[in-house]
Amino acid sequence: MALDHALLVSLLEKPSSGYELARRFDRSIGYFWHATHQQIYRVLSRMEAEGWISAEVQAGETAPDRKVFSATAKGRVELSRWIAEPVEPEGTRDALMVKLRGAAFGDPQGLIAELEHHRAAHANRLTCYHVIEARDFSGTLDPQRALQYMVLKSGLRFEQGWLEWCEEALDLLRNIKQVKRRRTTS
Amino acid sequence: MALDHALLVSLLEKPSSGYELARRFDRSIGYFWHATHQQIYRVLSRMEAEGWISAEVQAGETAPDRKVFSATAKGRVELSRWIAEPVEPEGTRDALMVKLRGAAFGDPQGLIAELEHHRAAHANRLTCYHVIEARDFSGTLDPQRALQYMVLKSGLRFEQGWLEWCEEALDLLRNIKQVKRRRTTS
DNA sequence: GAATACTATGCAACGAGTTGCATTGCAACC
DNA sequence: GGTTGCAATGCAACTCGTTGCATAGTATTC
Numbered sequence: 001m002a003l004d005h006a007l008l009v010s011l012l013e014k015p016s017s018g019y020e021l022a023r024r025f026d027r028s029i030g031y032f033w034h035a036t037h038q039q040i041y042r043v044l045s046r047m048e049a050e051g052w053i054s055a056e057v058q059a060g061e062t063a064p065d066r067k068v069f070s071a072t073a074k075g076r077v078e079l080s081r082w083i084a085e086p087v088e089p090e091g092t093r094d095a096l097m098v099k100l101r102g103a104a105f106g107d108p109q110g111l112i113a114e115l116e117h118h119r120a121a122h123a124n125r126l127t128c129y130h131v132i133e134a135r136d137f138s139g140t141l142d143p144q145r146a147l148q149y150m151v152l153k154s155g156l157r158f159e160q161g162w163l164e165w166c167e168e169a170l171d172l173l174r175n176i177k178q179v180k181r182r183r184t185t186s
Numbered sequence: 187m188a189l190d191h192a193l194l195v196s197l198l199e200k201p202s203s204g205y206e207l208a209r210r211f212d213r214s215i216g217y218f219w220h221a222t223h224q225q226i227y228r229v230l231s232r233m234e235a236e237g238w239i240s241a242e243v244q245a246g247e248t249a250p251d252r253k254v255f256s257a258t259a260k261g262r263v264e265l266s267r268w269i270a271e272p273v274e275p276e277g278t279r280d281a282l283m284v285k286l287r288g289a290a291f292g293d294p295q296g297l298i299a300e301l302e303h304h305r306a307a308h309a310n311r312l313t314c315y316h317v318i319e320a321r322d323f324s325g326t327l328d329p330q331r332a333l334q335y336m337v338l339k340s341g342l343r344f345e346q347g348w349l350e351w352c353e354e355a356l357d358l359l360r361n362i363k364q365v366k367r368r369r370t371t372s
Numbered sequence: 373g374a375a376t377a378c379t380a381t382g383c384a385a386c387g388a389g390t391t392g393c394a395t396t397g398c399a400a401c402c
Numbered sequence: 403g404g405t406t407g408c409a410a411t412g413c414a415a416c417t418c419g420t421t422g423c424a425t426a427g428t429a430t431t432c
Contacts, residue, residue: 002281003388009288019410033284034277039389041412064397064410080292083285086300089307089348091220094276095188097337098219099269102195104330106266114272121275143362144290150358151283154351161343162275169336176329189418205380225419227382250380250427376431383424390417401406 001082003043004052006033008071008079011053015070018044028132031125031155044069052078100169112173119166126159187268189229190238192219194257194265197239201256204230217315217341230255238264286355298359305352312345 010021010029021044022037047053052075055067071079096118103111129152137149196207196215207230208223233239238261241253257265282304289297315338323335 001387002279002284005281005288006284009284009291012288012291017410018412022410031278032280032287034279036390037410038391038412041410045412062398066410076291079288083288083292084296086303087281087285089282089304090280092217092341093188093220094218094340095191095273096275097340098188098192098195099273100333101218101337102191102198102265102269104333105195105198105262106269108329108333110270117272118275143294146358146362147286147290147294150355151287153354154280154283155278157347157351158344161347165340165343168339172332172336176332187417203380204382208380222420223380224382224421227380231382248428249378252380374432376429378429379427381425383422385421385423387420388418391415392413393415394413395411397409399406399408402404 003033003035003039004047005079005082006035007040007043007047008052008075011069011071012076012079015068017058017066017068019066031129031132032151047075051075108173108176112170115166115170115173119163119170122159122162122166126156126163129156129159189219189221189225190233191265191268192221193226193229193233194238194261197255197257198262198265201254203244203252203254205252214318217311217318218337233261237261294359294362298356301352301356301359305349305356308345308348308352312342312349315342315345 006029007021010016010024016024018037018041022035022040025033025035025040044053048055048069051072053069054072055069058066058068096114099111099114133149133152133156137145137152141149192215193207196202196210202210204223204227208221208226211219211221211226230239234241234255237258239255240258241255244252244254282300285297285300319335319338319342323331323338327335
């Protein structure tokens, strides 16, 4: 149920159309939640039906019509309720880890390209976050900004961690000896 | 499709019943993939139907019967195929981040307990991983162990990162000024 | 002797996320 | 003047994961 609330937060920060939200989720918001436009439109309809958000159609003269959503008072209440309700930390789920561990039964070196790709992707995200940091979070910050910054900082921290880990893993893969194919129980 | 392959890897490492797999996913394997027993049983049936794994029923004299699964040659091939196919790094999805950012529109201090809970959970996982590290990964490691260790290391790194971040976030929340309720667009 | 807990397996309903496709209109390019 | 690309919205089918429940025998505890 968390996409609902991520959208509520986004709409409280700035009323927007589904399309804008999708773009922001692809960019800056991407570092705290990820979603596709299809999903976003679906959830927006549902939330409108429940009265958490309300829409205002802006007829575009040159561009297509836009439905601009804002959070309602009811939506605010729902958000507070949800924030107060405890959640457990997420369980790990990363395909790359499965692959690494599975590579012991195949060709570890085959993962080098994959890891290099991941390293590049994480380096990319990291610089992206650094740009946002410099642009939006220098100087003194009001409480709202400070909270946003804290979220960004987790992104910075984790991308940095990924980067270092990728290096470490690449080192290992490059130096590992070719594993002998061992038959376990067929 | 990654639970399938996580199970294949586990079964290559050690043939097991669904129940055993569920227990291992709750413990040591939990740091590289998470799943419930219901899900595991369902996927095991599917994989058996596809011929990736085969079952042997062990009639328990004192305990209930167990279906012990092992990966077949076909399963091995499928695993290699899947490992070779590229994946993109996962998008971020953490409810806690949404909450932090949403707290700007409510009561930031209300999250302190939640963050303390998360900090404790991560500290717990971290010590758990340290125990595994000391128990299973000291001394020289063959290639398979080395790969497993690399996966564990990502767990260690991220739990450590979480812990530090929780501290930082708690510091912020404790010192943040009470946010004035501001009405945005209704 | 009854209640609780653990081993061991599974079904069914639901909710969340992914993938593929469809539509309309404007703008710019070649 | 046709093709490509972007703004803007959405449906439908599917897979993956969660939650709640069911069963059945053994072992232990009160």
